[in-house]
Amino acid sequence: MSSERDSVLHSWCVPANWGAPTVTGGHGAWLVLEDGRQVLDMSSLAECSNLGHQHPRVVDAIRRQASELCFVTAAWGAAPRRALAERLLELAGFEGGLVYFTLAGADANENAVRIARLAADRPEGLIITRERSYHGASHFGMALSGDARTMHQADAAAWGVRRVPPPYSYRCAFGSTTAVDCGRRAAAAVADAIDAEGRERCAAVLMEPDAGSNGIVAPDNYWPALRTATRERGVWLIADEVMSAFGRCGEWFAWQRHGEAGRPDLMTLAKGLTGAMIPLGAVVLSAAVAGRIAGRMFQSGLTYCGHPLACAAALAALDAYRDERLIERSRALGAELLADLRRLQSRHPVIGEVRGGHGLFAIVELVTDRRTRAPLAPWPRQSAKLAALLRAALAEGVSFGARGNLLILAPPLVIEERELAGAIARLDRLLARYFPSAATEQRA
Numbered sequence: 001m002s003s004e005r006d007s008v009l010h011s012w013c014v015p016a017n018w019g020a021p022t023v024t025g026g027h028g029a030w031l032v033l034e035d036g037r038q039v040l041d042m043s044s045l046a047e048c049s050n051l052g053h054q055h056p057r058v059v060d061a062i063r064r065q066a067s068e069l070c071f072v073t074a075a076w077g078a079a080p081r082r083a084l085a086e087r088l089l090e091l092a093g094f095e096g097g098l099v100y101f102t103l104a105g106a107d108a109n110e111n112a113v114r115i116a117r118l119a120a121d122r123p124e125g126l127i128i129t130r131e132r133s134y135h136g137a138s139h140f141g142m143a144l145s146g147d148a149r150t151m152h153q154a155d156a157a158a159w160g161v162r163r164v165p166p167p168y169s170y171r172c173a174f175g176s177t178t179a180v181d182c183g184r185r186a187a188a189a190v191a192d193a194i195d196a197e198g199r200e201r202c203a204a205v206l207m208e209p210d211a212g213s214n215g216i217v218a219p220d221n222y223w224p225a226l227r228t229a230t231r232e233r234g235v236w237l238i239a240d241e242v243m244s245a246f247g248r249c250g251e252w253f254a255w256q257r258h259g260e261a262g263r264p265d266l267m268t269l270a271k272g273l274t275g276a277m278i279p280l281g282a283v284v285l286s287a288a289v290a291g292r293i294a295g296r297m298f299q300s301g302l303t304y305c306g307h308p309l310a311c312a313a314a315l316a317a318l319d320a321y322r323d324e325r326l327i328e329r330s331r332a333l334g335a336e337l338l339a340d341l342r343r344l345q346s347r348h349p350v351i352g353e354v355r356g357g358h359g360l361f362a363i364v365e366l367v368t369d370r371r372t373r374a375p376l377a378p379w380p381r382q383s384a385k386l387a388a389l390l391r392a393a394l395a396e397g398v399s400f401g402a403r404g405n406l407l408i409l410a411p412p413l414v415i416e417e418r419e420l421a422g423a424i425a426r427l428d429r430l431l432a433r434y435f436p437s438a439a440t441e442q443r444a
């Protein structure tokens with residue numbers, strides 16, 4: 001049988017080495033493979049299938065919209081687009097704001113930056129982002145991201161981007177020994193960067209408020225401190241909620257955990273917006289930002305902005321999150337997940353730190369030595385043993401997400417408790433199998 005490797009160039013891989021499974025269907029947190037096997041999805045594929053696979057409500061909505069109207073140009077109106085914009089503004093409490101629809105996360109971030117620059121009246125205004133961040137793999141997305149894989153493909157300075165160290169308290173760039181201090185100093189570093197560049201030259205700060213594929217989970221004090229620092233300096237704050245929204249971090253939008261103290265000026269969405277069942281991204285503008293651009297020409301556009309099929313899917317997805325109480329469910333199961341992982345940490349010295357757990361998103365960072373925190377492999381490489389563990393898990397019917405030394409646990413919010421418990425038990429056994437010597441050494 002021919003392989004997809006012979007005809008498709010896949011993302012983030014060496015083409016000649018591609019060998020991932022082929023998926024033919026799914027239900028709930030399960031994927032069905034071409035050979036008929038079922039695999040429990042512990043990463044929501046790309047941390048995006050928050051509603052699980054083939055959620056019937058979203059599938060029906062796409063079908064119904066397709067029979068009515070598949071497409072209308074982005075310049076004209078479309079009923080599901082308007083309804084979706086109104087729902088998003090209401091959910092975020094951004095009354096008087098506006099929504100700009102895109103196709104995915106990267107272009108949402110690009111457009112958020114353009115809107116922020118327009119609203120700041122600084123067409124070339126500086127954008128502050130952080131190291132170890134990910135905002136997309138378009139060219140501008142790469143310039144915005146502090147991602148080891150793409151950083152060298154785009155000259156950040158040429159794009160008007162400056163990066164600061166992240167609030168990574170396990171390996172704090174500021175030498176802090178507590179999470180709170182690291183969060184405080186990381187937020188202060190943003191303030192210092194704005195002051196050093198001159199606030200009149202800065203347009204926006206763009207950051208992930210919680211979950212991110214680079215494995216940073218900011219200490220609780222970070223985001224409110226960032227909000228204060230940016231507001232005091234008249235610089236827009238953009239929350240990249242592409243991964244963290246729609247229950248992933250236990251709220252509709254992760255910043256809401258901090259209440260008004262966390263409210264950004266703009267936020268970007270994608271992934272869970274449609275439960276990933278059809279591509280859609282969005283930039284949500286506060287009333288203040290919308291007011292600043294109301295009378296000005298916005299020179300941007302994509303043929304498929306606010307595609308009716310995608311908007312209808314997103315409306316159904318929002319109904320499913322609400323009616324199935326999935327945001328609350330994620331918060332409750334996220335706390336259980338964190339507790340379970342902490343129990344694993346007490347048994348497996350290879351686990352250096354467990355973080356996250358505000359919703360169904362947790363990071364397990366693996367080390368060779370807990371005392372020195374020496375990583376299992378230098379970031380962003382992955383150790384052969386971890387790669388083998390992931391292959392074994394897949395062969396046994398569980399797909400875990402990973403980056404470098406990090407396991408990223410982000411199952412669909414519809415996962416059942418016994419399925420979650422089963423996956424953690426399997427991880428426990430696999431850690432014992434692949435990292436036994438470390439355990440023995442530490443106990444000795």
Ligand SMILES: Cc1ncc(COP(=O)(O)O)c(C=O)c1O
Pocket residue numbers: 046104105106107109134135136137208211212213240241242243244270271
């Ligand atoms: C925080 C964040 N921002 C932006 C993106 C880019 O989104 P997309 O792949 O839809 O362009 C991602 C994707 O993983 C992400 O995690």
